[in-house]
Amino acid sequence: MITALDHIVALSLDIDRAVDDYRLIMGADPVFRGESDGVASAVFSVGNTAIEILAPAGDGESAARLRQLFGAGTRLASLVFATVDSKEAHRLSGRKGLGPGEIIEGGQPALDRHWTRFRLDDGVMAGVRAFVIEADRDLPRPAASEGCVTGLDHLVIQTPNPDRAVANYSGRLGIRLALDRVYPKFDTRFLFFRIGNLSLEVVQQLTGANDGSGPDKLWGLTWAADKLEPVGDRLAAAGRSVSDIRRGRKPGTRVFTLRDHNLDIPTLFIEHSST
Incomplete structure (x- = not known):
């Protein structure tokens, strides 16, 4: 059902500062930056996964929801597991008591990447926000350079x-x-x-x-x-x-x-x- 850890999600209140900090950590630029419905995002990709940083930007509904999550401060927020078949993974998740939510579609047009995903029940996952995603292509990887995170x-x-x-x-x-x-x-x-x-x-x-x-x-x-x-x-x-x-x-x-x-x-x- 699960094939990899597609990416992890971290929260920040300041996307520019977070990108500057993670550019130094990774030794590479983000492979994606964007903003939608009041949420700014940046994705840093490595050989076996990626980290997506989210920050509120503006006053949209999504930005308001994101700000509500900051009661626990800047932190790791979610795990996003990869699958090759979201419908089958959704069916199996239900049978195994993971309480899967509705399958939704989305994507990152700038990367020509589209996906379907669903959320697992937080209570079953002991408070860990976890999603399962089927993407039509992998995230791009930055060119390797000396001192970069691999x-x-x-x-x-x-x-x-x-x-x-x-x-x-x-x-x-x-x-x-x-x-x-x-x-x-x-x-x-x-x-x-x-x-x-x-x-x-x-x-x-x-x-x-x-x-x-x-x-x-x-x-x-x-x-x-x-x-x-x-x-x-x-x-x-x-x-x-x-x-x-x-x-x-x-x-x-x-x-x-x-x-x-x-x-x-x-x-x-x-x-x-x-x-």
Whole structure:
């Protein structure tokens, strides 16, 4: 039913500032910018997914709805999963209890890209806004350059109920659960779901764990690059606060953290050893 993570959606109050910040993060320009019904958008595309940034622009109905979402501040807002057959995915979503909404049509004419999509029930998805989309073509990819982000390594979701996450992401959506492990050193249970050459990393903090009835939360992003030094140098030269490069938790990886100008999304960069 689900073939990839088509894109993720982030919210900002200032589209120009968000584009400037993400242009530095990605080392590339957005592949799309537009405005419709009071909502400005920009899309940055990488090898295995994309991030769409939305911001209110004007006083339209959609802009008003978007402003209502800012009670929780600038943040990750939605997951948009890809499918090759939206009608069949809609049927299966209903059978699996995902509460799919109406299938709607849309697109980005500037990219000659058209799609059909539907929304999954927020309650079933434990508070995570999730959509399923069938697009007639992939988003364009920017030309690779030294120091650019090459893909999304993983997206972090916080949960008080990892068993519920397994039921949703693996059981209902059919995404492969690649790892389920408790690391006492980090006081955390980690679950990794693999989809389209990236991972959804679902984490539960063990100390203070409650009854598991609370919502899940889209939390952080880890972007991949062939070499970290050009990425870190570019960000530091622009006055961004970055950590030193350090060894990652996974053997053969190096990472560093971007502390600001990240849409208030915890942001990490990772390099995987080629050996």
